Ligand SMILES: Cc1cc2nc3c(=O)[nH]c(=O)nc-3n(C[C@H](O)[C@H](O)[C@H](O)COP(=O)(O)OP(=O)(O)OC[C@H]3O[C@@H](n4cnc5c(N)ncnc54)[C@H](O)[C@@H]3O)c2cc1C
């Protein structure tokens with residue numbers, strides 16, 4: 001099994017998200033960076049499948065040169081090949097992103113002489129949340145794709161996917177090669193070991209310069225939603241607050 | 257000139273989000289000065305046409321085909337693309353459920369059109385359209401322009417409160433049969449695994465959540481007890497899921513479940529923005545935290561500043577005492 005996972009570098013904000021003065025980006029002056037939880041789980045799933053079935057994991061990202069950090073992290077938890085499509089750090093719209101990723105994957109597959117058995121994406125990116133880059137890439141490459149996947153079983157020539165719905169799961173069976181949009185919860189991603197960290201520094205990193213024309217969705221500016229400031233009513237500072245809490249529960253009618 | 261709204265249903269059962277989609281669609285169609293059409297796809301769809309009409313649709317397209325039994329992203333998207341080619345809408349929209357976003361992404365991929373997901377407000381009165389959409393699961397807004405011959409979009413889930421139509425649409429039913437080849441069959445649901453009956457996290461009237469402050473998996477016993485007394489469900493933060501204390505199915509937040517209970521009791525949770533967006537639709541929030549400055553406390557309606565391990569059992573005891 002050869003699996004390719006697409007991950008995106010995103011800031012890791014705390015209690016609120018601040019925007020730069022020009023309104024074109026999240027102010028990351030005091031922030032660390034991470035990959036979306038969904039994509040972290042997609043990577044973990046790929047590593048687990050390859051540990052069971054044999055094969056390789058390739059991780060690809062389109063982003064600023066600093067996104068090398070997220071690729072190295074991926075190598076430290078088990079990815080074998082790293083591919084960076086560098087940008088100038090500005091936000092690319094979904095069509096442009098998908099075109100470039102699709103071209104890079106097609107080129108890599110041409111060089112390998114075979115399609116990847118599985119392409120894994122996050123269900124949605126943590127920041128933009130466009131719910132579409134994976135679907136666009138898969139369509140471009142002629143792969144079936146299902147989103148919101150929280151379980152994968154590898155068959156002889158197929159992949160069975162479990163999609164979460166309210167109170168249960170839907171089951172899909174896709175012929176391979178296939179693509180899936182993964183959701184957090186499919187597994188519990190491992191932390192890198194010291195050995196993994198050391199090895200990741202030496203992992204080969206391919207840089208693919210690819211541009212693509214912008215699509216029809218253009219960023220004008222980012223801004224924070226109006227915060228509803230409610231005054232917090234403090235009901236107490238110890239166990240004796242229980243009386244006031246239960247009064248409240250009774251008043252709002254949730255005490256059966 | 258029309259706006260086509262793609263409605264969802266689960267094997268003939270009306271999906272509540274449709275009411276939001278129709279509310280948003282009526283507003284958008286009015287601003288566009290166009291007629292409103294709806295499409296319902298697959299088995300059981302015909303039975304719901306009346307509801308779509310009552311929601312304001314002048315025409316309800318009902319798409320049927322032997323391959324349109326259960327949901328499948330390719331089959332549904334292919335149907336929408338063919339219907340759009342036949343009827344020429346100016347815009348196609350769906351509600352931002354998992355399926356709604358997926359079908360629209362598939363439509364966008366097939367037509368190579370831009371698709372703006374999770375809109376909060378849309379101004380269609382000038383070209384290109386001006387749209388505000390949500391990023392970061394709702395923590396940040398993004399103004400964009402949308403330049404396309406046919407506009408594709410979803411409205412964010414809960415972005416519009418469902419309102420009944422003041423006047424129903426004609427609801428004229430038009431049957432549609434797409435041409436589907438075997439390839440769309442690759443992504444059709446083949447089976448289901450229904451797990452829990454009864455209240456789920458997203459529908460529970462009370463959610464009692466714990467964060468890192470709970471301290472251990474065993475520490476959740478007191479939250480379980482309170483949730484049970486209140487007929488609610490236990491939730492948690494991502495810190496807890498990552499520590500392996502609870503299953504991800506219990507996680508509230510951007511990458512977990514979005515909840516909207518009568519009251520959300522958040523204990524030992526700091527209230528990071530990614531947690532907050534999953535909880536902010538709650539009618540009331542009660543934070544129990546040792547830190548009066550915690551974001552969860554500051555943003556909550558009610559707070560108890562104290563150790564959850566003392567406060568939570570005391571609440572359960574008080575409930576039992578009153579029940580006698
Ligand atoms: C892209 C992205 C997506 C994310 N999605 C989610 C998501 O869906 N859901 C989510 O929850 N997080 C999510 N996170 C993680 C989020 O940023 C926080 O890291 C996480 O919510 C913190 O969990 P916590 O509040 O339990 O832990 P902490 O931040 O460590 O807070 C613990 C709190 O417990 C209090 N406390 C300690 N002891 C006690 C005690 N005895 N009694 C009472 N209070 C006590 C402390 O004062 C503190 O406020 C996401 C992060 C990213 C980057």
Ligand SMILES: Nc1ncnc2c1ncn2[C@@H]1O[C@H](COP(=O)(O)O)[C@@H](O)[C@H]1O
Nearest residue numbers: 006007062121122124125130131132133
């Ligand atoms: N810049 C990027 N680099 C690599 N993968 C990406 C990028 N943007 C999006 N993706 C992938 O596409 C998925 C869906 O993204 P989106 O359409 O932005 O919600 C993400 O979870 C990633 O797997």
